[in-house]
Amino acid sequence: MAISGIFTALSGMNAQRRVIDTAANNIANQLTPGYRRQVVDLVPVSVGTGPSVHTRGTGGVALGVDAIDTRRVLDAASEARARQSTASAVDAATTYESMIQVEDVFGEPGEAGISERLDAFWTSWSDLSDRADDTVARNEVLARAESVADRFRQANDDLTAIETDTARQFGSIVERSNSLATQIAQLNRSIASDSGSPNALLDQRDTLASELSSLIGADIRDSDRGQITISLGGRLLVGNGTSFELAANPTGLEWAGDGQTVTSGPSELAALSRLVNTTIPDMRGELDTVVNDFVTEVNDLHTAGYGLDGTDGRNFFDPAGTTAATIAVSTDVEGEPDFVAAGAPELPGPVAPGIFDGRQAQLLGDLATDGVSTVGYRAMVAEFGIDTNAAGRTATASQQIASTAIDEADSVSGVNLDEELTTMMAAQRGFEASARILSIVDEMLQTMINMTR
């Protein structure tokens, strides 16, 4: 019975040392990203196990403590919420940044915007109407027209540049995502084959899974033996020990196996995908409508007007160039200031008017307010500005929600220094006490042995 006491005390010392080691580990890792604090599960030793195998029937005396497991403390539900809200926050932030990029293409309301150039163009027509024969004024109209056409084409080019850059980003996303998926599958295999609690591996895998979730919007589910399965848009991405590859194309990601497009939940990928597949095409469509209206309304008036040579029917803008990419000053008037139609038809007739007639030019100048294109353009950028502003507020709100969710998850699995130190103190006392008992039992045994001398 005394001998078993030694082993009881020993088990106590071992257990307390384990507790101290665990607390020390927690403290060392308190700021490690993705680290969940660990606790030691202590249970009283039951009869018939361990070192007390020789002392059956001792009358129900407990024979020590067993540290059966060091496990991670976490709340799966909070973790899942934190992961999902982080992915949403990343989606919202990326969306907002993308919309700012698109907004900057137009440069409003600054002085480099399209609006300023449109205003200057219309003004040059009105100024021409006062001096219809003046070559300088005519050249000014042509110059301002080139400036507007140029700016529209530049806006189109800038949109294309964003698309190209986003396509490149898809490339880096897919590289990272494939790497993460492979690593997670590997970790799954290691975790499954480990019979104990591979806490470090679990932490690492969970961190990678979170990153993958924010990156491509994957769903994460628990599987057997501590593994996880990851699915993307309903399809399996990581199934226990196997992972599937993704590939990038200019408009998003696809499954490398069969080329089917990836559908993802809220994530960086989803935001960029929306940018390339919806936001930019819509923007371009609206811009092209503005350009079409612009070219049409100018040409309609210009073809009815007369140049200095008394000829009408000339186009001002190339009628085939009705998109932002193709708008151009027509060859009818390019480099020919005299062919700019400033004069209105003389009625009845209609015949060519006098060379000082600038009434058609005045009508063209009035398109600044009477026309559809300028008003339409301003409405377009204003509306997009409102949308972008709203996206900004969504991004801020999502960030706050994510912060709160992370704090909640952290309150379960984060390290609190005071707790760990207190635990260490208690374990230290426990260790000392067990050691003292060991001494006492040793003395008792000594006494027993000396009795028989």
Next chain:
Amino acid sequence: MRVTTGSTMRNTIDQLGISLERLQNSQRRLATGKAQERMSDDPRAASDVLFLRGRIQRTEQLDRTNADTRSRLAVADTSLVSASDALVRANELAVRAGNSGSLDTDSRVAIANEVAFLRTELLASANTSYLGRPLFSGTAGGSPYDDAGVYNGNGTVETRTVAEGVRVAANITGEQVFGDQAAPQGDLFAVLERMSLAIATGDTTALDAERGNLDDARVRLGTAMAEVGRRVSQLEEVSADAAIRKERLTEQLSLIEDVDLAETLIQVNAFDNSYQAALSAAAKAMPPSLAQYLR
């Protein structure tokens, strides 16, 4: 809720970040002087900015038109005054020649020559141009009247917008001033030519007829002068109004697009102070732990 080292650190960093962002935004506004960097900063205000800029440009352009029109009409007015003086003189000569009983051939010829000379002067006035563009030719190019006194211009009256909602006839045609040449009695130059001939030949009947035509021409010229004078006055008034309107628009634009310097300076200071306070609080908030109290 359990507070952990990680959450304390994260929240501190977040709060400092928010404080710093606010400070930087107000510094940017101070540096650029513009309240909106992009449409999305304040979509409604930025939209107003675009609209107001357009309105101001248009107001400025209309005022340029006003100034050009005013100048042209003022010069036209001067020409008409000379023309009027010439007609007064022509009338005097016609009266003198009418009492032809007391005049001999040489005197009559001298008067006839002076009338012819006045006609030439009148033609010169009619062909006045301003900045390379004739005043009385309608919209046609070239001189309105040739040496024979035939009108080569057209009858187009250019109506210009000189301010928002104000349209003014910007020119007056030769025919409106010097008579429609379809009817020989209305053609002032033909009248003067015939008058000169009548004086030289002593044809009093013809002279009386032409004197009647001359009176009609003087009335017509007088009416034209009054009209031009009226337009010039109107344009001056309109220009004064436009200047006030432009000032108001510019003020409105500035209110929306420019930052209030005083307010922004105060903001920058306030945000700077709050940032400092956040930093100091962070230093205290990273809590002392039990470790300090264990030996």
